[in-house]
Amino acid sequence: MSTPNPPAIGSTNDPALKSAIRKASKHLMPMLVILYFVAFLDRTNVGFAEEALSVDRGISNGAFALGAGIFFIGYAIFEIPSNLLLKKFGARFWLARIAVTWGIVAAAFAFTTNDTMFIVLRFLLGVTEAGLFPGVIMFLSEWFPNKVRVQMFSIFYLAQPFSQMLGAPLSGGLISFGDALTPWHGWQVMFFAEGMLAILAGFAALYFLTNSPQQAKWLDQQEKDSLTAAMEREDTVRQSDGPTGIAKAMTSWKVWYFTIIYFCLQIAVYGTTFYLPQQVANLIGQDVGWQVGLVAAIPWLVGLFACYYVGRNANTVVRRRTWGTMFYISTGVFILASAWAGANNQPILGILFITIAVASFLSVGPITWAYPTAFLTGTAAAAGIGLINSLGNLGGFVAPIMRTGINESVPTDSGVWGVVSLGVFAFLAAAMLYCTRFFRGAKADELLETTVNRTAH
Template sequence: MTVELKQEKKALESPALKSAISKATFRLMPMLVILYIVAFLDRTNVGFAEAALEADRGISSGAYALGAGIFFIGYAIFEIPSNLMMKKVGAKFWLARIAITWGIVSACFAFVQGDASFIALRFLLGVTEAGLFPGVIMYLAEWFPNKHRVKMFAIFYLAQPFSQVIGSPLSGWLINIGDKVPGVHGWQVMFFVEGSLAIIAGIFAFFLLIDGPQKAKWLRQDEKDALTEAMNQEDTIKKESGPSGVRAALTNGRVWYFTIIYFCLQIAVYGVTFYLPQQVAQLTGQKVGMAVGLLAAVPWFFGMFACILIGRYATTVIRRRVLGTWLFVSTGLCIIGSAWAGANNLPAMGIIFITLAVCSFLAIGPITWSYPTAFLTGTAAAAGIGLINSLGNLGGFVAPIMRNSINETFASESGAMGIVALGILPFVAALMMWGTRRFKSKADDLLEK
């Protein structure tokens, strides 16, 4: 190791920097987690309304699959412009704006009348929510050095399982109590209340988030300087080894490599998430409601611990590569296992396989994002991260349509064939994650203990 690199690593271990990172974690992460909790809840609560929308509004299974997936078309189209705008106006204002506007659209689902309005609102939800996730990824990359970033990503990813741990019972409970209110349906109450939560979260985000360490009043000057120096040092390395500018990022081979990996991951995530309440109901022979909501929360509860454990352990490049590879394999095997359990009427095994699949794909997320944020900076980061997230999230568009089409093609009444199909792509991602050993750079050396 060179003298220069040793000095850089020593700077990353200074007391002032450690103190700054600790304070930033405490001050910023709760608000970011809350934003993503509400976002993930509002994009997936449609799973609790599937049967009710069909019964009350005549929405067909094909229209539901299209509506569930078309969210990601709007999301993909506006992702990169949203990131570039955040770079211009600042994260504080832009993340708050995103939350408030998607909350308004989400609440409007209470007034869905049929296929057309359902599909249109799902598209608009994607448009208004575009930029939240990659915006937060960029925000964390501006606040936390790469050595600590996977831990922050893991904390942020806790929002996904936590939103389902509290959101699944909440959605079921709101449906139950809403059905008792004269003149409205339970699913209408669920959409309106959970959409309103996003508006409230957006207002709080505007007052609690800070645009950069130098503007943080809760940091001492030496802490501001240490954190700014560490981030500038990383940016210098990124500029030496990564693309510069929007066009270079959009044509960069590594960016497209991780886009494919992320696409495979999202196929698994949303192939499970959109249908989880219905799959649990089918396994247990119950109607979607409070009981199914509580049981559907179990996989996400254990997923929180998986995020924490992997985030703490994945501190080196080698660990991230090995863990990422095996977690993708585990995801694929467990999704296929859940299909086998459902087809053979084994509810306990089905819940276990679903739980292991959720734990696996949740733990992969922070590892996956550690790679592009290690070589992208500035407008290249805005464009590259936006591209990876937007095109990768098209997996959420493909998953429900692919699952529905395969079930219809093979006349699979249990839905097992569609689930098996979704479990294949994580194996492709596993091979690609193992192939990341070709991407080692100076930034990786700073990560090694």
């Protein structure tokens, strides 16, 4: 009998590659999740302080809406430069730098005195955090092959539900008990404590992150070689299919196509997230505090399991496109349904609909990012991913202003029309993601599944 040939180095059947991926996931993903956990917490904890800032510092509704959204202006301006600097200095140092500087700004919110200071600090928070999310997306696309990348993205995305599931009662608790335990207002304690968490996470990143497989002391040489070979082969395919260099990435129609999809997603995400505590408070008839924090954690708890399940199982072309389209539609439908429940005084249904909407937009995020990382590599990836995330995240700027403006133009007790406006963009994203099936040439969704297989033999 003939002895079967050993699997090619870096192929999907190579035991060394599988071992390297398991070790990389174990060593890198917890730290990345912690970084995004704290980042998302510091982005959105302002929703818990909305009423207190108005009472204690006179922050107006207009200033709050502008401050909530202007974060994304600073974020957008510095996103691409930050991603290019990460490429130059390495993810380990640059992600740590981002965390420390945004933590300092986040803690400074404890000393907010007026509208202007609040808006300036929100802008600076965006400037200092710029590059974290796209930097991690690019970092993961350099460590994990396409076949498992959606799963890694979904693990990274778990930071969102974790931050809101744990952060919601944490933020609410700090506000509720801060006055009794410290000479500060509760909202000041919340901002300062959660800013310090980011600084600590930044220093921890210096210890736990590794720039590349060849630098990883926790991989043996065979594992390093196998993982490096797999990623190099994928880079070859991506270079032949996608743009090369910064200029071509910035003008690529595919990059702009996914920028629009991501923009629509972020309108739904942040239009819901910023106002979730107050929406829950209105539904259950309570002031924002410990009880509201616990109820507001429910959608994120369900979303955590949904995001992980979808990321783990969306590993075929059909599933990614079909599930992605389905979850965008579900996001829109249940955002609209939550508006109906609020307008008709249906608290249980309202919480249920919000929960399904949150689970849907959390599940579709990793699938969406799998497409551009299938055709972007090198400096093109740094620029293209930065562009998609920076301009896409402007949806977070548009959403609160749009929602507030519509509610003021068409005033209702429940603010139903402001919520309705968010759902419309989710339907547009669903149509655009479905239309990727008509892309000509080396389709992005095909690359997701076949890159390693077709180049390893």
